[in-house]
Amino acid sequence: MSVPVCVLGLGLIGGSLMRAARAAGRSVYGYNRSGGPVAAAQADGYDVSSDLGAVLSRAQAEGALLVVAVPMPAVNTVLQAIATTARDCPLTDVVSVKGPVADLVRDHGLDGRYVGGHPMAGTAESGWAAGFAELFRGATWVVSADEGRDPVVWAEVARLALDCGAAVVPAESQEHDDAAARISHLPHLFAETLALSGVRGGNLTLALAAGSFRDGTRVAGTSPALVDAMCEANAAALLRVLDEALETLAAARTALAAGSTSELTESGFAAHQKYLERGGRPSITGIVPGDHEWLARLRDAGRRGEALLTLPREVS
Amino acid sequence: MSVPVCVLGLGLIGGSLMRAARAAGRSVYGYNRSGGPVAAAQADGYDVSSDLGAVLSRAQAEGALLVVAVPMPAVNTVLQAIATTARDCPLTDVVSVKGPVADLVRDHGLDGRYVGGHPMAGTAESGWAAGFAELFRGATWVVSADEGRDPVVWAEVARLALDCGAAVVPAESQEHDDAAARISHLPHLFAETLALSGVRGGNLTLALAAGSFRDGTRVAGTSPALVDAMCEANAAALLRVLDEALETLAAARTALAAGSTSELTESGFAAHQKYLERGGRPSITGIVPGDHEWLARLRDAGRRGEALLTLPREVS
Known part of the structure; x- marks a missing residue:
């Protein structure tokens, strides 16, 4: 049984992620600061709220995977609330830059449960209404492979990307x-x-x-x-x-x-x-999160342009 | 009755121009230095030769419109032959740069019968085999409107561009x-x-x-x-x-x-x-080559992004 997914921010990416995760059979709920997208998502049948504290309390109680999907300038505020209310949850994000988000996460002492992500997908549109479940189908989703990441959280984040139809490319934040x-x-x-x-x-x-x-x-x-x-x-x-x-x-x-x-x-x-001529995306196989040098081996595979298309059975 | 068209160089542009001019009912013949394209064009039923002197003698006798369609490095050699054998012919070119060609034309004393041109069309392919009559359909064809150009030659060059299906944008060589x-x-x-x-x-x-x-x-x-x-x-x-x-x-x-x-x-x-939002291409009307300040008025129209879609009746 996969953990619930808690999406923080219901713009194009967060809103599409919510739809894609639900389409994949995941339990999913979310938060947005402004009420317009909340009302629109509710009208579309999604379990969302503009009460960040309540959403994070529920996530903490359920051990949900938190997905920070707000714009970079709002990340710090959201991390502050997570540090207060939901610091035990596995944590990822979908912000387009990885080093600065990792730095903020460290500042808030949330490093141990964090693995960054970046789905390389988008459209010219923005906002909840522009989102759709298929946005990530066939896309590349970078999952950070910085040294020291937790293998269980890493596998959770990779699983979410795969559930959304993307291919996972491991990369160090700086390389991304x-x-x-x-x-x-x-x-x-x-x-x-x-x-x-x-x-x-x-x-x-x-x-x-x-x-x-x-x-x-x-x-x-x-x-x-x-x-x-x-x-x-x-x-x-x-x-x-x-x-x-x-x-x-x-x-x-x-x-x-x-x-x-x-x-x-x-x-x-x-x-x-x-x-x-860069060719197809060779598949990463046989690297189990938690095994000897798993992060270094994932980084090497990413540097060769390889991608993970399924999780190894040992962690799935 | 339009003058014959003599195309010098049978690559993508020259070869397409030959096909387009014939499709428009023009009498057309041509030259290419290397024999491969000549054989290919002959096999396609075109009147072409690799004997530059003979082709230019015929053009001089018939008062044909010469179209220099060789790459820039070969322009000087072709102009030299024209200056020797066909200096009374109206003369244009389809080279992608206008100032340097105009300078060479002046060096060879061919300035009085020259009006430069540049059809803004092309494909990733090159050579006779890649050419086709429709290449210029709807394209922009710059016709030089430098001060001192001859109105009869200007109208001949514009007519050729229009016959090929292009829209004529007048421009000074430097502006082009x-x-x-x-x-x-x-x-x-x-x-x-x-x-x-x-x-x-x-x-x-x-x-x-x-x-x-x-x-x-x-x-x-x-x-x-x-x-x-x-x-x-x-x-x-x-x-x-x-x-x-x-x-x-x-x-x-x-x-x-x-x-x-x-x-x-x-x-x-x-x-x-x-x-x-640059919008459609407003049509130039009412400027007759040879009228008072016709070149200055054409240049102004080109600077507004306007194009000539038909020749005024007075010169057609």
Whole structure:
């Protein structure tokens, strides 16, 4: 019998998680601070409340898996309440940055029961109404494999991700944040910069824009507040990755001024081919949470791009 | 009765142009230096040859519209042959950069009969076999509106673009090249840089890549030689646009280090909205080539994002 799931925050991700967990047969209930989403979720037949203390008391009594699904700026407040009322519950989160959340969790003394998570799924929409149970189907769900994590909690968090239809990729928090900067946050900054460059050219330029501009700027259509929240929470990793990209562009600038762009175009083309050929997601098998060096072995598997598609029988 | 069309270079663009012009009822013949495409085009029933001198002599005798459709590095050689054998023909080109071609044309003393062009269309493929008559249908075809152009030649070039199904956007060569740097060449350099950034993160990073990385890197799949040819030919404009973008990113870096990305995300989002809302392409009407200030009026219309969909009756 799986433990109940208690979702804290009923936006797109939390709301979809609630639907997906219930569809998988899990007992699930939740909390949202503002009443609108609570009323909407209740109308859809979900057991939710805006009374955080009551929800956390129940979770503590039932040993529920807590899922922090609020935006980064609200995480600290929610952790404070958990530390007061539900400190024995297994704890995870679905925030898009992992290092800073892990730091806050440690500050609140909740480290021993915490394993972070990040489902790599989303849409342009937000809020309870935008959620749906299938959001995570086939998606990647990063589960933190930082040293010292509890194997029972780790397996609970992985089980939730698998129940939602996702594939579990184990990663250290820092590695996750570096990867997120490379594949999401930097692409957003580049898209914004390209959009600005196009508009600075005036209406003639926009009239000539075709596929390369459309695709290169697409994610500039994301709400600025959402992009700010992602980038600012991951500032340390993003600054490193941005500096590296600025170096690449500065070298290309020097080479272009000398008459050639081939160093960048050839290495960039080769990199893109490598991305296209990254192939399927090999399955992680035979690593049982709690076994000798299980976390190090999970991290190594994640670094090879492998994913867990089922839990080993020993823990299921 | 329209003049014959003589296409010099039978790659994707030249080969598609030949098919489109014939489909529109135009008399068309052509040249390619290497024999493979010549044999392929002949097998498809087209009147083509690898004897440049003979093709140009015929064009000179018939007053054909010459279309230079060779890659930028080969333009000078073809112009030299035109200057020798067919200097009275109206002359255009379909090269992706306009200022450098116009400079070469002037060097060869062919300025008086030249009006540059650039059909903003293409595919990932290249060569005669990849061409098709519908490539230009609905596309934008920039026709140079530099001061001093001949109205009869201008109308001939615009007519060819319209016959191929494109909409004609008039633009000064420098403005075209600046726009191309913004909407195509800079996006290519950014895509290459993003692809490199992703691969530097290793297999874990590539395993986590989703939509924003896929779209942001898509054009890094373009052949490096093709990107080099575009960027290097347009180096002057691209350097200016790249420097502007580097300034934008450097400012974002400073702001991020201080804790906020909102200046970039808000202006970038607004720019992207402006691009999305650029609306239809208003039609240019009532400007007859040769009338008072016709070129200045065409340039102004192009700067407003307007396009010519038919030639005024006075010149048709």
